[in-house]
Structure formats: structure tokens, C-alpha cells
Amino acid sequence: MGIKGLTAFVKDFPKAWENFELTQTKLIIDGNNLLYFLASKATFDSRCGGEYSDFYKMVRSFFASLVRNAVTPCVLLDGVDNGDEKLATTQTRHEERMGKARSLVGALAGYSCDGFFPPLVHQVFLRAVANLGVDVIVCDHEADVIAIARARRDRCPLLSNDSDFFLANLPDGVVPIYSLEWIRDDDRGQVIYCQRFQRDLFFKSVGLESEAHWRLDPKYDFGPLLAVLFQNDLTDADLLIPIYQKLGVGRRQFRGIINKLRKKYATVLDAEIDIFGSEGQLHACLVATKEFYYGSVELKETVSSALGWDKLPFPKWVIAALRRGDFSLFALQAASLRRVFLLPQVETVASPCSHNASLHIRRVLYDITVPRRRGGGKVTVEEHRRRDNGEDPVIVPVKVPRNLPSLSCIPSLSQSERRAHLIRTIVGEWNCDIDYIKPVEFVLPMVTLFCWAYQCKEQPAKNAIRALLLSFTNCYALLKDWKPSREFHKRERPRGLINFNDGLATAIARWQSIFSSSLHLNAVLRLPLPQVNPAYFFDGFLVQRMYAKCKQHKDFLSNCKQRDLFEKMWTFLVKNKPERKAGSKTESLSPRRPSAKIKKKQKKKMVVQGSRFACLKIEGESSSEDD
Template structure:
């Protein structure tokens, strides 16, 4: 539910109850958590230079360590494929995020408008990696996580932790904890201060029949519907708040006065909706009824997926992008902070995605939503499929043929540790058509070498301390060309990771959390800085650096 004023109403009217969280189970909306942890980290995590994954990992680990200290058992649920009914909403959101990405790219870090946030591309991959490392129970849903979360919360008698305002509407027996009021960094005596919201208390305060909460959500505005009332409800409100507050208050007052005598819950909702529409001169609309039903009976979205795909998605072993490709033949490419005077960074990984689509669809055309200039446009992408004769061969042989494009570049990696090989495999994409120019190719490769050099070095040696100092200094002279090149590298890296997953991981996967640190690599993009750092290398580290350099040449 996209009504920012709803939380303000709840806070202003003190509808929530102050509680201390300890010794309990907790159902966590995974997407809400990693967004919140990344955007609200202190010190602030980088968004302008492509992300700071090591810093993000520290924040996530600290969060779950706090839960452990307070004997809180987390159950994390992550979103899967999107609902086709929300296509227009998702495209609209993508356009909005694109504008934010452009603002972040063109504004100094401390000068970006409040709330202008863009999630770096590998954050979800890093988050899932941490959940596995820490043995935290989680499930990646096939569809949207909301219905699964509500069911799990009521079945296990746990509260829900999220920022999604839909949980103000759903009937969650043990209540809803908004992440903004979940003060995990202020724990005291092994307890976490928080504010607990329950739907029953909200309805009691506004004298609203609980059966009408879905009606309120549908007309107030969500992903499926919004009632254009031309300010009528706001004008009828006595609330001293701003327009958005007045509007919601007016709706709640109106619904609380609808005569519901002798009606069952279904009939109550039908009458309330009809009267609300009539009140503002609107005709009956099926859209509102469908939106109401989403809250009355939140159901899991059914996808026709192969069993092995479903199982791997649920275990976090396969990206949820496969669901949209298999079910709808679409791919929404998230907005990136990049140089908007150049073509989209996703172009660099175009050929890899074609193989990805080909394996999933059997050669059908897919539709991608990506940036074209400053606008979001949909583009039909032909997938790459092997010949009919090759299709008759064993599945494993087919997959190995598809891998040939990538694997042929790995013969020179014999001296590279297994966990780093996939990082260097992404360099193969730089040899394909529609790639960056020679200068940017060298930048991508040199950045990869510098990055992996610092990954291998011990944590507390002189070199590592210098690297940390460089990161902490920040990036004063942000270069669009550098940002764009690293953005291209991350696109190639992520798509290589997902293709590797689809092929049942023939190459060992690297630790995503150690793959990239934007502020550090932007500093390392300065050749003088690299030369200075090389002087600190000695013995086997110098030899290792030379080996890595030779491989890239």
C-alpha cells in the first residue's frame, strides 16, 4: 500500500503500543529489511559509486546479532515474481527510480534530496548469501511474499516486521512492527524497543468495522486501485493535518458512518464501497473489488514452473528473475546510478541475458524494460538457442556448449583461487559486441584486479589498512566515466552469477559481499593511487599481483 500518510496518522494518534521485543519468533519481510538496512545505515552506505557490499554485510550481520542477543528467532521471507496485474504500477515505479538514479548520479552525496535512494544491483544477492552463512531460516517466495508472510505469522503466532503499509490492513493476529520504529540499535537489557500496531486497536480508535479495512485500502490507494475523489474527503475532514492526512481521515470518518446493520462481512464491504463511489460521483468499478479481495483473502500467486526451478528459487539457489521470464517472458531491469549520457550499462551484459532467456524459454522472444536515454522503454530481445540437432543431445551436453562462450576465457585462470574465477569470467563479456570502448575495458579489468588483490590480502596488514583509509576518505572527484564502467562490470557480474546458477553452478560462486566496494574502487581507478599502493606490496603479494595482472593481459 503506497499511502505515506497512513503511518503518520497512526503515529500522530498513538494507535501503536510501545513494546520491548525479546524471547519470541519474528516474521520478517526480507525485501523491506535489506532496503531499510542499506538506506538507513550509519555511516551512510554508498549509492553513487555502485554500492558498498562489505559495509552492507556488516550492517546485516549486526542486525541479526542483535536479534540473537535478545533471543528473537527470525523467519525471513523474500519476494519472488511480480503479479502481471501490477505491470503498469511496476513500470511507473521503474520510471520513478530512474529519475532518482539520475539525481543521485548528478548530485553530491551530501546534497541529494531526502528519500532519493537507489539500491545497488547486488544487494539482494549479498543478503541471501548472508542468510545462508548465518543459518537463518528463510524462504524465497515464487510470487509476492505478503500472503505467505500473513499466513506464517498467524500460524506461528508471531508479529510481522516490515515497512509495507499493507500490513496495517491485513489481519495479523500478533500485530505489525514497522521497521522505522524497530530500534534495534538501541537495545537495552537484551530487549529491543519497538511500536506494535494491531488492526483491532486502529479500528477501535476510528470506530471502523474491521471488515471495512480492505475497502479503506482500496479507495485510499494501493498497487491496484485509487479513488480519485477531487479533494472531497479532505474537505469533509476536521483534522488539522496536511491534505493527505485530511483525505485519509475523511475516508475513515465516512466509512465509520455507513449503515451495516444486519449484513455479513462480504455485504458490508459491498455496501461501503458502493456508497463511497456514489459519494464522489463514481460508477461501480471492478478494479476496486479486485483490490479488496487481495486483502480479504491474500492468496499465493500460482506460476507454472518446473519443480526443480521452484525448489531452487525457494532455497535462494536461483534468481527470481527466472519466474518473470518463464511466466511472462519479461525482464524488468532495475534502475542504476550511471552516466546517463551513455547507453544503459545493461547493454554490456546483453549477450549473456540472451543465453539466459534461451535456456529458459526454448528460444522465444522476451521483453526487457530498460533505460533508453532518460526514459524507460520496452524492447523485444531474441534469445539465443542452440540448433535443433544440438537440442536432441543430452541436457548436460547442451549446457556445456552454452558455457563454451564463457569457459574458453578461463584457461588462463589456473593460478586463481576457485572462489575468484567467476569474477574473472565476467571479463569475457567485454569481448562481445555492444561493449564499452577500449579505455573503459581497461578500467573494468584493472578495477577487478585491484579488487581481488585486496580480497586475498590478510585483514590487518599494512596494505589493508591503507585500503580502508582510502575508502574512508570518500570520493571527492566523482567521474561519470568511471561510475559507468563499474556499473557495466556489475551488470556483467550479476548476470554471470545468475547464468551460473541456472547451469547448476559449474563454476564456484564467489562471496558476493566481497566483490565490490564503490568508494574504494573509485579511488583505485586513479592510476597514481594504484602505483603508490603497489609500493606497499612485498614478497608473495607482489608475485600474486603480477599473476593477476598477467591473467588480465
């Protein structure tokens, strides 16, 4: 999260900044920070479930610009949450995202919904970076400590908008992502221009003498001390109240805090002893902050657990896959904390939670990854999600069946066995010829489409299935041979959809939940099917447009990029359609017309206003029906 207000504060010291040419250097990148920055710049219509193709192009263009300018990027990504340290913050963010998702249902446009991103942006980012051959490392927990240590070791800049790094002792400084001029209309040589922040120049500007730039020792560094007094993420605000009273300053008065330190204390050690003492909660916050800024550069061979174990019993292949981004962080979160937060999606409040559609896949995922208890016993995983037919958050305990092999047994299974297990988990007994699906990248998306179309309790309408399959074929045709170009950044995007269908968005949310859980299970089973980039198959904006065309009986195949492929896949779906189960029903994606009995009751409703009586017409009495 960073230190609130620090970025704006350091901008007031121009001598701490310098114009910098980013070329012929290694660059340590805060991956999660860059992901959310690029996602916020992409023109998502957040109501549609994700325009992944455009986000994929933006990520590819960004890293292509770095490589073209002789920059060697190293992307560090966060791992699982570190126990209960930030549980309250995570819960607050989860509830905020749920509120934003609710506000998008029925909205006229969804481009300006800050902080709410589609559920598969992380997978799209990873696949885009991997396709370029960029060095990617997934850390145990937060990547900030490793990023600082490696930038210091490699004597290179660190790229991030996180204000925590402004107080880190980095010889080559910090480059904010927002300062990069990576999109240009000219050819000014192989250079990316940016602004670089140098902490030692900042200390000189505010009058603090620091020996830390040549003595890499936290004993001589004002950085950790200031981070605690400025209230970083590791410090409780209530603990600082008596300190502020002692110094005679207010909360987040950065300039006043620095002036008091400069005038009252000769060295860092004098300030630490007088303010924090040698024990207590504040002293513990200072120690944790020093470990943050002066942590180890190495990653362990095991993943530490927040449940009190010395290490999780994960085999080496899991750790290796985790480090390069090929293992499921979602599964690792469930294994280490027995707690997961299911990402909110845009769906109607009156409908069941979309994640119910993929519960059968997640049960298997938990069964394989969650470590066994000694002596047996039941195991549960807490799922934080939206309440069914409501808008409140709820915690649902999911029982783990415990009848599947553990992670250590996965390598002993052949690829065909693991593939059969994956498909059987998603759709049950599969009597279809999987070799019929070509290219092979279509296998996993088609299996999830089959599950969504025929096995969900609320089955989607035929036009919704057509629209999603058209998204598969069109996106794949557009992206399989796409290369970064300047024209991509110049084009204008349409602002909003005229005929946005929230019923379709709800149905698509169920498919995205099935697809996301299937991607996680594919990674846990050691990739029996090729890794799938969601950008190659799904564009929510396109699905909404195609659905409107199909519903109006227009020639929806007129703009299909691969008409033959669409017809082949559609024939596959129709040919293998199972018999409808008793109790299942096709979901109407448009509001239903009230029956004659309901209309009669509505007409009887009256309201008294003063001495007048007026019949009120209930909203939504008439609407178009789906085919």
C-alpha cells in the first residue's frame, strides 16, 4: 500500500529528482504494482467481465518498449498473504470491491471504476510477460523485500509507484512507473525518458545527515525510523499518538517530524533510543521495518507457513513451478492459510453467487493441495464471497473430501492420466473425442464452455453460448500473430455499450468462475493441457455485442475472423449435447414479462397523496424476451 501522502510530499523537493535515461541497464520491477497501473490505464468497461485482449496488448507493448531500449527487466510478484498481519485490510478491500461490483450492475458505463478489475488480469499479465521471455519470479509473500535487496545488489533502478521504496537505501534510486515515457510518436533513439528519485539527495534537501549511502547498515539509516514515524503498513496508528505528542507534531506532518529529528537528535541511534526505547510494540515495529528495508536477497527452497509449521510439505516441483509463475497462487493460499477470497464479479444481486458454478472444481483443488492433518480429521477451507441472492459478504466453510492423491503423487501420473482427471473433474464423464478439438489451445476453454452450457444449474441461453464461442474464435485470430505497434495506442475506444445486458453479464460471470478454477487445477496437475492465456479467448465487450447481434437474428458470422473454426466448434457442442437433467432450466437473459395474474395485482396497488388517489405503474412491467 505504501505510506499515505509520502509521494505528494517528496514531489515538493525537486532537487531529489533527476531526469534519467532508462537504457542499457537491468531493471527490478514491482510486478503487482505495474500490473494494477497498466490495468488502470486500460480502457476496461468493467461491467462486461474484462477486455483482456487490449490489456494483453498493453502489457506486451510495455515490455517490448523496455527490451527495444536495451533494458533487461526482472519482474517480482507477490506470493500468498503473510498470515493474519493484513487480514483486516484484505477484508476491507474485498468488501470495497464487492460494493464496486454492485454499483456497476445497471450502470451506463463502467470505465471509471477505480480499483475494480476483471478476475483474470493476473493470469493475462503472467502469460503476456512469459511469452516475451522476461525473467519472472514469484516470492513467498510480498515481493518488496526481495525487490529492494536485488536492486541494491545489482546496482540498478527499481520501478514502482509504491511510496515505501522512497525511504529505501537504493544507490540507483527509484523510478516511478507514472514517469516513464514508454509510448512515443517519434524515434528519438533507443532511450526511455523518466524521472528518478534519489533518497540521499532528498535527505540533503531536508537537512538530514545520513551515512547509510556508504555504510549499508540500518544502524546509520534514517529511512526505517522515518517510515515508522510516517506510519507505514507495519505500524499501528494508535501507537504513534504519544510519540507525536512528545515531538509536538501532528499525524502525517512529514516536514514537522523531519525538523524535530534534525534539531533534537545528532544521530539515528540517539533518536531511536529516545523515541522507541529497547522494547515494546513500537520497538517491534521498528525492527520489522529494518528487516523490510535490509532483508535477504535469496529465496528459500520452501514456502514458509503462517499456521505455525516450520515449512509446508510441498515437493520441489511445486516450489520450482511457483517461482516461475506456473503454479496456482490461489491453491497455495488455500493450502497455507485455509482461507481464500473469491474475486467479486459484476452480477445481479438477486441471483446466486457465480462462484457456486465452480465449487465442484475447487473442492478437488483443495483436496490435492491442502496438507493432511496428523491423525486424519476433517479439513475445511474458508471461502469469502457474496451471499447467495444478496449483496452481503459471507464466509462459507468448504469441506475437503480427502479421497485424492497429494501433490507429491502428481509427477508419478502420466500426462494422459492427469488430463483425464482434469476433464473428469470439470465435466464429469467425458465421452467426447478430445482430439477433435484443434488447435490444442482450445481444449480447456471448450471443456469449460461445455460445463457452463450444459451442467450449470442455471443454463445459459443458446445466443449467450454463441456469443461466447464467437469471442473464442475472434480473439484467437486477432492475437495469435499480433505484434506491438504504435497504432494500438493511438486508436479510440468506444465509450460504453448501448444495449448492455446485466443478465448476460451474470451468466458470463459463472463461466469465468469455471474457467478460472480450471486454470488453477490445470496448474496444480502439472499442466496436462497447455497453459491458456485468457486474452486469446475472452473479450466481454465483444460478447455483449455478439449477443445483441444473435438476438436480433442478424448475420452474426459476417465479421467472424475464423468462420470455419466457429462452425466446427459449434458442431462439436451440438453433437455432444447431453440429455437435460431433471430440474435444470435454461436461464432467460432478459427480464420476464409479468403473468396476467401478477399484472392484475399490480393494478390494484394505489397510493394516497393528500386527498388524491393515483394508480402507480410498477417499473419493468414490459420488456423484451430472449429467444
